[in-house]
Amino acid sequence: MRPVKKQANQVDFPLSIDGLKNKLETEILNSQDLSFTVYKQENKQIAVFYIPYLVDLAKIEQQVLSKLLDVQIDWTMDSILSEIPLSSGEAFYDVKTIIDKLINGYIGLYGEYENAIIMYEIGKAEKRQLEKAETESMVIGPQIAFTESLTSNMNVINWRMNTPDLAMEKVEVGKRNPKETRIIYLKSVANETDVNTMRQRLTDLDVDMIEDIQMLKQFILDSSTSVFPQFVASELVDRSMYAIKQGKIIVLVEDSPSAFIAPSTLFSFFESTEDRYFHWGLSTFVRFLRFLAAFVTLLLTPMYVVATTYHYELIPSQLLVSLGESRAIVPFPPLIEVLLIELVIELLREAGARLPTKVGQTIGIVGGVVVGTAAVQAGITSNILIILVTMSALASYATPSYVMGNTIRFVRFPLFILAGFYGIIGLMFGICLLVIHLVRLESLGRPYLSPLYPLRLADFNKAFFRLPKQMQNERFLSYRLKDKQLFNKEEATERRDIDE
Amino acid sequence: MKVNLQIPKGEQFRSFYMFFIIASMQLGVGLIGIPRILYLKAGHDAWISILLAYLYIALLLFVMLYILRQYENTDILGVQTDLFGSFISKVLGTVYIVYFIFYILSTLVTYIQIIKVFVLPNSNVLVLGGMLLIIAVYTVFGGLKAVIGITFLFFIVSTWLFLLLIEPVQQMDFLNFLPVMDRGVTDILRGTVATSYTFTGFEILFFIYPFVANKEKIGKPVFLGISYFTCVVLLATNIAIGFLSPAQLERRIWPVLNLFKIQTSPIIERLDYVAIAEWMMVAMPKVIILMWCITYIAKRIYNLPSKISVYASASIILILIPFFNEHFKIQHLIDNVSMVSYGIVYIYPFLLLPLVILKKKIRKNKEGK
Secondary structure, three states, X not given: OOOOOOHHXXXXXXXXXXXXXXXXXXXXXXXXXXXXXXXXXXXXEEEEEEOHHHEOHHHHHHHHHXXXXXXXXXXXXXXXXXXXXXXXXXXXXXXXXXXHHHOOOEEEEXXXXXXXXEEEEOEOOOOOOOOEOOOOOOOOOOOEEOOOOHHHHHHHHHHHOOOOOEEEEEEEEOOOOOEEEEEEEEOOOOOHHHHHHHHHHHXXXXXXXXXXXXXXXXXXXXXXXXXXXXXXXXXXXXXXXXHHHOOOEEEEEXXXXXXXXXXXXXXXHHOOHHHHOOOHHHHHHHHHHHHHHHHHHHHHHHHHHHHXXXXXXXXXXXXXXXXXXXXXXXXXXXXXXXXXXXXXXXXXXXXXXXXXXXXXXXXXXXXXXXXXXXHHHOOOXXXXXXXXXXXXXXXXXXXXXXXXXXXHHHHHHHHHHHHHHHHHHHHHHHHHHHHHHHHHOEEOOEEOOOOOOOOOHHHHHHHOOOOOHHHOOEOOHHHOOOOOEOOOHHHHHOOOOOOO | OOOOOOOOHHHOEOHHXXXXXXXXXXXXXXXXXXXXXXXXXHHHHHHHHHHHHHHHHHHHHHHHHHHHHOOOOOOHHHHHHHHHOHHHHHHHHHHHHHHHHHHHXXXXXXXXXXXXXXXXXXXXXXXXHHHHHHHHHHHHOOHXXXXXXXXXXXXXXXXXXXXXXXXXXXXXXXXXXXXXXXXXXXHXXXXXXXXXXXXXXXXXXXXXXXXXXXXXXXXXXXXXXXXXXHHHHHHXXXXXXXXXXXXXXXXXXXXXXXXXXXXXXXXXXXXXXXXXXXXXXXXXXXXXXXXXXXXXXXXXXXXXXXXXXXXXXXXXXXXXXXXXXXXXXXXXXXXXXXXXXXXXXXXXXXHHHHHHHHHHHHHHHHHHO
């Protein structure tokens, strides 16, 4: 550690105006930006200084300068503090703090030969308005998304859940550039151990600075070797509200437009808040569709490799004829063929994600035509494989969580290779390893596969399917919450008197 | 070596999972071949042999639970230490380790043999064995929680295999079972003895008992576990006897796989290939639990870190796998393992019982004075 020279920055006020100006200009890194104006009245001088792009100039004009230049005011410290109609006025005595405040959007006032500098917070942060969610789209339901401003995010949450029970704990994360981080949960519901674990992990964090919540997520997850995301991150306010209501914890970071939810299970990545707005039958169907899609993504093309490399007997004879015809001209072994096409699809996806929307569409069409038709005609792949690859790519986008969709697509690659080398046994080996990995995984110390393991049948109705509303009267029991019940089932289903 | 164990709360599990542990320990590769072995011994009265075996095992489990309940919270090693002293207990623990290693070996080589005969004739035995052992090692490193989780999940995921028996059931000939009690009592008893290798696995109760959180409820899941497995064996054997003709059944080493072959589906023609791959999920829990058990015993009697014992036992098994590359050698191994299991699994608890009772009486007398 470098020895910190504390005394060097201590300034003995009073200073002359010029002395202060010199001092500030030597200390501030970007001194050319500093606006330093001196006003004179009779025999007194007062300096007003700020960094113009950080403050609200109109407000300075209205609240500070107009009052200051009013003849009635005496330019002494006390009278300035009492006369200027801003609540944040404070006196500071050392230049280091003053510079710190200046770059945080403060304005400084200094009457010549006074003992301290008076500072007001008139900061103006460039922030965007609350907008519709971009990455997680919903057809029905509230679509409002978080923004980069923590204050407005907290504002939104507080307005939507107006209860004194809502805890918003403040933790500073980052050594060089501490960022305000909030742990938000329902005090009377959330599991205390989970909250403590989260607080512990955040305060123990020894990092320089974090730019985004996705980074913070990577720092505090349970197993950094796993490709599986261990916390659901969402930009939808709605999703976070639902999580809080269910007794989970969400974390918000200053300057990051999303929240992450902890603890999360594997199955919560297949949930969409939209499920709650549909009829339970419909949302159960959609939920099953998503699980099916995940299986299709994972297994369809590896099964193709298995069947075409080793076990032709697996395929019914009629299908085998057409498959054989289209495979006959392909010069590569199935594994190479599949890897080639899968890589092309991944390239298309990646290129499409990085390009502007309009060009992205073109890429999609070009890719579709080239891969779909030309590759088959040129005899590089069989057309059945094109169908399978497209299907599994399509299915991977049915996962509501973009990160989880990517993970599933990534996990397929080892499965192809195992299937290519050891047929159906290799594929099964890969699946077994995957299951073992998932069993061993934890999210905030809670099992990743709950409620499947440890088994809790009562929670199946949230994780896998949905039941009619009156049967969903309990929170997620696997997390051992303080308050388990959402409402009383008997009261909700009680028959009412005809006169009532 | 301490007699009674203090298990931290984080490592305990609910007795509910005992059902899956017991059932998965018994399920394994033995099930695939049992119909033929039983038929050779007891003819079409094999079902009586199975029921007799079930009754014997139920009695045995009752005795085992009785022995364990005499102590506060212990396993068989603790009981042996209490009865015979530390040294003999260590020797007996080592016998268990060796027995379990050969038990794992017999399971793995049989499964590899099945893979080689049915699915991948040109595959390398060492690679297949290595793959299976990687699964076991990776799970055991996750601790008992992961071991039980895998046992539970693999059990649930592999239950669809029963669907493959629908077609054979429809084509069964019930006349194959008549007349009842055709063979004599000796043949039926010989059949009961022949089931020993298939039915072993419940001895895990002796080791896993201290980890159960609610011990007062352990009886039900344990007995349901062996009942479940007995039903599976009854089903497999009776369908095989009913579906296959006597001559066919006598010549097929793995009749259950022949049954799986009958069922077809519109998307996948030969479901028995999938079934053999899926059998990995049926056979592996047994290997995983036994592997965990080896590390547990090694830690308890030699204070060996689990990392060393896992790698050591896995490499010993891997080295031994290529030596059992032909069917008669594997059969020889299985015969030997089942010979040992008569002693260790089927008779030993009955020998322990009077000693435990005696010891308890002596202790009571001492306290009385």
